[in-house]
Amino acid sequence: MSPSVLFWLTYVPCLCLGLLCLLFVSFWSSHWHGGFSWDGSDLQFNWHPVLMVAGLVVLYGNAVVLYRVPFTWKQKKHTWKLVHAGLMLLVLLLSVLGLCAVFDNHRFFKIPDMYSIHSWVGICTVIMFAFQWLLGLAGFLLPCSPLRFRSNLKPVHVWMGKAILILTVASCISGIDEQLFFTLDGIIGKPYSSLPVEAKFANSLGLLIVAFVLVVFGILSKNNWQRPETDNESVPLVLKENST
Numbered sequence: 001m002s003p004s005v006l007f008w009l010t011y012v013p014c015l016c017l018g019l020l021c022l023l024f025v026s027f028w029s030s031h032w033h034g035g036f037s038w039d040g041s042d043l044q045f046n047w048h049p050v051l052m053v054a055g056l057v058v059l060y061g062n063a064v065v066l067y068r069v070p071f072t073w074k075q076k077k078h079t080w081k082l083v084h085a086g087l088m089l090l091v092l093l094l095s096v097l098g099l100c101a102v103f104d105n106h107r108f109f110k111i112p113d114m115y116s117i118h119s120w121v122g123i124c125t126v127i128m129f130a131f132q133w134l135l136g137l138a139g140f141l142l143p144c145s146p147l148r149f150r151s152n153l154k155p156v157h158v159w160m161g162k163a164i165l166i167l168t169v170a171s172c173i174s175g176i177d178e179q180l181f182f183t184l185d186g187i188i189g190k191p192y193s194s195l196p197v198e199a200k201f202a203n204s205l206g207l208l209i210v211a212f213v214l215v216v217f218g219i220l221s222k223n224n225w226q227r228p229e230t231d232n233e234s235v236p237l238v239l240k241e242n243s244t
Contacts, residue, residue: 040108055094118174
């Protein structure tokens with residue numbers, strides 16, 4: 001079986017898992033928690049899990065494997081760098097909106113901010129992602145960026161990208177658990193330990209997020225699915241020629 005066929009057999013389930021993540025988190029917030037609004041109430045809080053999953057999980061996961069999609073290899077890499085950067089900027093905007101939703105909700109109900117491991121890991125993830133985006137912009141898109149800096153930045157950029165995915169999973173899983181403890185044990189009266197329907201559904205959402213990220217890691221781990229570097233795109237080659 002050719003590498004391109006194997007790629008699509010992996011990439012299509014990746015897209016399906018991402019769509020399921022979006023559907024599950026949206027249904028959870030609308031069906032069990034009343035829907036959405038932007039008035040500081042719990043209906044505004046419902047935007048938080050939806051925006052975070054949509055941005056830092058689904059959109060981010062698809063953006064990091066963008067260069068692995070074979071039909072992008074036929075166009076100039078700079079074009080897809082711009083698409084990649086644009087998608088990442090959208091991820092950042094969705095993440096900031098998601099943070100605004102939860103912070104406004106806390107102010108509305110006078111709830112303290114940043115008191116749980118979920119909030120600590122989550123804010124670190126967003127800060128790290130913002131730094132990663134700015135670093136990528138400076139290193140790979142600005143024409144004045146030195147070639148040696150780009151070459152040295154690339155492995156750091158790749159490592160940070162994978163680290164952000166891991167932190168995102170940790171944030172989502174801890175957030176799902178925290179929300180279930182608050183709503184089931186604190187409000188609804190059906191203890192989380194009895195595993196009501198909402199708990200089963202939300203736990204399934206957590207498994208979908210884990211599965212999606214694992215498939216993304218699987219795509220990233222296949223070296224023969226990397227975009228082929230041409231002479232004018234290969235930074236190490238240019239550096240080598242300039243040094244001789």
